[in-house]
Ligand SMILES: Nc1ncnc2c1ncn2[C@@H]1O[C@H](COP(=O)(O)OP(=O)(O)OP(=O)(O)O)[C@@H](O)[C@H]1O
């Protein structure tokens with residue numbers, strides 16, 4: 002391996018009001034290496050990237066690129082220095098086409114004017130590297146988060162860079178998509194580009210990274226050779242305590258079977274929407290965690306949207322606590338005792354300009370009606386409880402939401418729904434972007450809620466997570482409920498088969514076998 | 526890949542605007558004698574040339590998510606200052622006109638720089654610019670001044686004859702040039718695309734490494750230029766200057782942009798829509814004139830109502846996006862999960 006140091010960051014300090022986000026952090030990137038940056042939510046990973054690329058400015062420290070000191074004033078400046086970045090949240094202009102989002106600022110021109118034909122062709126070419134086939138002339142906002150993430154990555158890949166930075170680029174991608182990305186990364190590495198890669202998926206780190214730098218609470222823990230650092234040790238370094246307590250769910254998961262004559266707390270009969278979801282039946286009992294597995298676009302999120310009344314069903318009925326209500330909106334659903342933590346937190350959940358406390362009590366306040374104002378002391382009390390329970394890293398409940406790290410924002414959204422104390426909680430990818438330690442905490446939380454007699458629908462792309470938490474699993478494929486597994490039958494193998502449409506399911510084997518394995522790449 | 530046959534939703538507001546214009550025009554022809562004379566249409570251009578120019582500049586500002594309230598005052602000030610320079614100092618129009626345009630550039634760039642560097646709301650900065658320009662007009666003269674410069678008079682009274690008896694003025698030619706340049710700028714230059722990107726999501730544009738700052742300053746500079754150009758065109762049209770002229774014109778310009786289908790929050794819209802926005806306002810005025818008994822203030826009321834309706838239409842189109850997104854999601858995921866099929870998207 003080459004040892005030429007491409008990028009050196011020395012003694013970087015960065016403070017925000019109330020937070021020492023980076024304290025004397027050193028970081029070195031070699032040419033031709035993939036360097037993973039690891040750490041819990043709020044450890045300072047994104048901040049280090051932002052400082053490097055001129056989004057934020059460091060209070061002290063030096064940054065050297067190819068031996069000469071640089072100080073990026075803006076992302077624009079950083080790009081011109083040869084640093085190309087995909088930031089943590091998908092940052093695209095949804096009003097513009099896919100092609101433009103990839104090539105904005107670098108549009109091919111002919112005689113000084115933008116050559117749209119060449120631009121679309123170039124965009125298509127870049128997307129084929131990652132095997133994405135979309136109409137590049139349509140608005141990027143029309144496509145799901147996974148495609149948007151691929152678009153953002155393509156944009157970064159096209160920039161002629163010496164340093165490529167990817168901040169949690171794979172959070173919405175499936176295994177196959179991730180593999181394609183990795184193939185491209187390895188190729189770039191061969192060409193001598195230095196790559197910084199941030200993720201919470203340990204599998205992915207070991208799949209591509211040469212070296213690993215670990216941050217904890219804004220401080221450098223150390224830099225290690227990936228081959229020489231066993232997985233359990235990496236986790237220990239990240240969370241600063243023993244791995245063991247994470248391993249099991251503390252016996253929280255008990256055998257579940259509805260009592261004879263027990264009525265389901267949520268029951269959908271023939272619930273469907275033409276073109277979106279084929280009519281399906283769901284029974285969820287109090288005290289049960291019902292997992293939902295399936296590929297991206299298999300209808301999981303659509304099901305959740307129908308259950309919560311975000312979209313109106315055009316067939317079937319939905320009873321909550323035995324009561325049927327036709328097409329309730331989200332507000333009515335909250336009042337009926339449902340809670341829904343949506344998948345796309347940036348679009349559907351986070352109110353950046355409000356404080357953490359306000360974000361947490363938002364749904365609770367809405368369910369009470371705006372004139373039944375929740376006592377501020379009570380609000381703070383709830384917020385503090387949640388911050389502690391979910392280990393949200395923030396200086397306090399009055400911090401603005403937009404100042405939280407990506408993973409901590411996700412926790413706040415989860416807290417919002419826990420605060421309403423719903424009878425039925427629907428969680429769509431609740432652990433996306435969340436670190437290993439907290440992931441287990443959330444899984445425990447879901448199980449203890451069930452033990453308290455709540456019903457929970459748990460949607461996740463990570464199979465082992467679904468298996469660990471759920472008593473029963475529904476499998477979706479092609480916007481259809483294709484199988485339901487429980488007890489002995491419920492294991493990784495059987496779920497995979499059902500998802501792929503081989504084995505378990507009898508109907509619809511004609512549907513092309515998905516080319517995807519499920520994203521099973523969680524930490525453990 | 527499934528391709529939708531329907532027109533992309535982002536064109537809907539533009540289509541509605543154009544259809545509205547056509548319907549109003551047909552209504553006029555059916556209702557009133559003499560409305561079908563081509564000159565009725567050409568007068569729309571002749572009488573609204575300055576409004577078109579300034580509205581085109583405003584389109585860029587609104588596309589970027591900003592606003593500029595100073596344009597009316599700048600037009601009036603340009604008129605007053607040109608009249609003063611021409612009449613009192615006997616300066617040649619060859620000096621006065623470039624000087625006016627330069628003033629617009631400097632004025633706009635200054636406002637843009639204040640907005641960007643001091644992070645002040647464009648609303649506030651351009652409001653201050655508006656008061657400044659109006660105030661300066663009266664500092665120079667409280668009276669209306671007639672422009673007697675032969676060049677201005679010749680151009681102002683010059684008629685370019687088309688077929689039959691119909692004609693346009695030289696100002697209309699300027700509008701045509703500005704329009705073509707603006708469309709080119711919006712769709713075929715990096716500046717133009719960056720304006721759309723900023724309007725779509727400024728934070729994203731910044732993180733994508735686009736020159737957001739420079740572009741925003743340039744947008745206000747461009748609009749400053751357009752408003753002084755409109756001012757020059759207006760003085761040629763009126764052959765006089767007065768600080769009281771065109772009060773509230775900035776709002777007409779904003780209304781034209783909105784009626785033309787541009788989203789007030791930025792990112793979506795077309796320059797050509799703005800032209801139709803102006804034409805619709807002019808047409809309503811003409812219809813009211815032909816009608817004869819209604820007060821001309823009804824034009825304002827109609828324009829106000831239309832603006833509201835258009836904002837309403839936009840928000841409906843926007844809010845139903847959710848559903849569309851859900852359906853697009855299905856198509857898209859189906860395609861991304863498929864193995865690399867040859868790209869079906871042609872040009
Ligand atoms: N603009 C800001 N103002 C105040 N605090 C901030 C700001 N940006 C980040 N922080 C704080 O700095 C700390 C580090 O945040 P950072 O986003 O770097 O975490 P991270 O390691 O990327 O976490 P995650 O895995 O959740 O993305 C957090 O405590 C966060 O709340």
Ligand SMILES: [Mg+2]
Pocket residue numbers: 046047048089168406407408
């Ligand atoms: Mg982060």
